[in-house]
Amino acid sequence: METVSAKVAVNGPEPVKSKRFRPRNLFYHLFTAGLAIVMLYPVIWLLISSFKESTSIFSTAHSLVPDPWIWSNYSEGWKGIAGQPFLTFIKNSLIIVVLSTAGAVISSALIAYGFARIPFAGKNFWFACMMLTMMLPHEVVMIPQYILFAKLGWINTFKPIVVPHWFGYPFFIFLMVQFIRTIPVDLDEAAKIDGCGRFGIFFKVILPLITPALATSAIFSFYWRWEDLINPVLYLNSPDLYPVSLALKLFLDSESASNWGAMFAMSVVSLLPVIIIFFIFQKYIVEGISTTGLK
Structure with a gap:
């Protein structure tokens, strides 16, 4: 201690190190900015093209300045197509997304609680089978x-798109199982002493503590169901039941001129719910995924 004190007294306090310019930091920021521009360019091109004439969108694809600006693309697109206003397609998408997301999150949480907390015969085997379904192509x-759905008479209804999600989603189950395993079992024991059963522990102890995992699952389910195209193509035949993803395809006509301007305008409109949901709940995505990997 005396030696250190003497050194400080002779040499004085050490100067604060200033942040020096480092070429590595400059390269990192330039690379990140360039990558961001590359990732955002398709969205920027879509937004700009929604204000161009349909006949000049691809002939002037290199230009990001519309000449002239066609604001009527949005009004024409909002009028809809196939005798249905575009608001109908948005309503159908919201019905599918809300019901599917609610079913996927609720059922996955219950199944994950069973795998993480309830002992039963063959639990590891059934969990492995559930994990294998994640690698099974659609x-x-x-x-x-x-x-199966045709024999049930569910074709041209929302049931084939919504009902399967009420029986658990493998990725969400895995996410929640890992999250529940980080919760101390002592909390379950304390709830049992207070008189809680299996469902009481789930609803009063587990469910409030896995909110980040629930929110992460809900956000991912919202994205995936909103952009889903293959299932509506398979099961929906009436334009009044089409979601946004399938309605956008109606603007393309192989026999006559396609209304690219209106389609791009409505594509921008269809992106707004996804962007809004992401910026509102992005912290839950990071928290849910990062916390799941702590164990």
């Missing part, structure tokens, strides 16, 4: 599912 089960 094309493998597409035809059997269609035959």
Whole structure:
């Protein structure tokens, strides 16, 4: 201590190190900015093209300045197509997304609680089978599912798109299982002493503590169902039931001139709910995924 004090007294306090310019930091920021521009360019091009004439969108694709600005693309697109206003398509998408997301989150939480907390015969085997379904391509089960739903009379309804999500989603189950395993079992024991059963522990102890995982699952489910195209193409035949993803395809006509301007305008409109949801709940995505990996 005396030696250190003497050194400070002779040499004085050490100067504060100033932040020096480092070429590595400059390269990092330039690379990140360039990557951001590359990732955002398609969205910027879509937004600018929504104000161009349909006949000049691809002939002037290199230009980001519309000449002239066609504001009527949005009003024409909002009028809809196939005898249906575009608001109908948005309403259908919201019905599918809300019901599917609610079913996926609720059922996955219950199944994850069973795998993480309730002992039963063959639990590891069934968990492994559930994990294997994550690697199963959708094309493998597409035809059997269609035959099943056709026999049930569910074609041209929302049921084939919504009902399967009320039986758990493998990725969400895995996410919540990992999250629940980080919660001390002592909390379950304390709830049992207070008289809680299985469902009481789930609703009063587990569910409030896995809110980040629930929010993350809900956000991912919202994204995936909003942009889903293959299932509406398979099961929906009436334009009044089409979601946004399928309605946008109606603006393309192979026999006459396609209304690219209106389609791009409504594509921008369809992106707004996704962007709003992301910026409002982005902290839950990061928190849910990062916390899941702590264990």
